[in-house]
Amino acid sequence: MTASVTSLRFVAAVAAGFLLAGCAASATAPQQSVTTTVQxxxxxxxxxxFPGSAERFQAWNCQPANQDLVTAVNGEELRLWSLHGAWRLPQAVVASGARYQEGEISFWNRGEQAQIETPRGQLxxxxxxxxxxxxRASHPGVMFLARGNEPGWSIELANDTPVMTWTTAYGSETTTMPYMVSVMDxxxxxxxxxxxxxEEFFRVRIESGACFDDMSGEPYPARVTLTIGGEQYKGCGQGIAP
Known part of the structure; x- marks a missing residue:
């Protein structure tokens, strides 16, 4: 399954304390709700x-906002996730390090340090x-993977049919269930x-944005909330491209 490619512009502002804000176009775009039968x-x-063709997710801690970001280098493009969403920055010419820029927003990486410049300041x-x-090699047939802790759980969305596999009790219980899309934005x-x-209600809410495993601290590009059996589970996830 190949994710549709949409152009995400990094038109953002830094809020008080230089917080990286969300994309203005995303904030004003109307939500596209879809009520449908099973696909x-x-x-x-x-x-x-999705990370595209990137090989790893990288976490960054930024000051003075004291916020964490996630990046993935996808060819000549940087994919960037903050608490407010996701953006893409094309590579720019720079004398040293690696710089990615879209308009007045830039991410300049030099070794283990990086600097983010916005119209309102720097991080x-x-x-x-x-x-x-x-x-896909390590997760055959899976389009999206999410997991959380205490108790350990995971969900997998199949790449060919609208089916979710829910595994809980640290891998000892597995249930496969069909689903339908109620919101696609x-x-x-x-x-x-x-x-x-x-017969058994569940809802999974997936939102792009920096997410970190609450035990290992590992970075992910999506926050996931699963509601099932009267319980709510929170964790992190990522899309898996072919």
């Missing part, structure tokens, strides 16, 4: 949930933990899926 094939998820960032990208990188069988 015959798996849906195309927003490209903001100085220190490289943190990194994580290898989950691939490509601009914001947001998806909501719900059960296609009303």
């Amino acid at each position: 015959s094939g798996a849906p195309l998820l927003p490209s903001a949930l 100085q960032c220190q490289q943190g933990i990194h994580r290898d990208i989950a691939t 490509n601009e914001a990188g947001r998806v909501v899926i719900e059960n296609a069988n009303a």
Whole structure:
């Protein structure tokens, strides 16, 4: 399954304390809600949930805002996730290091340090933990993977049919369930899926944005909330391209 490619512009502002803000176009774009019957094939998820051809996710801690970011180098493009969403910055010419820029926004990486420049100021960032990208080779047939802790759980969305596999109790219990898409907002990188069988309600909310495993600290490009059986589980996830 190949994610649809949408152009995400990094038109942002830094809020008080130099916080990296969300994309203005995304904030004003109307939400595209889709109420549908069960699809015959798996849906195309927003490209903001995917790393592209990158080999790893890199975490950064930035000051003075004290916020964490996630990046992935995808050819000559940097994919960047903050708490407010996801953006793409094309590579720019620079004398040293690697610089990526879109308009007045830039990310300049030199070794374990990086600097983000915006119209309202700068963020100085220190490289943190990194994580290898989950691939189709290691997760055959999976389009999207998410997981969380305490208790350990994971979900996998199949790449060919609208089916979710939920594993809980640290891998000892597995259930496969059909789903339908109730919200698909490509601009914001947001998806909501719900059960296609009303006998057991569940809802999964997927939102693009920097996410970190609450035990290992490993970086991900999406925040995931699963509601099932009267319980709510929170974790991180990523899209898996072929």
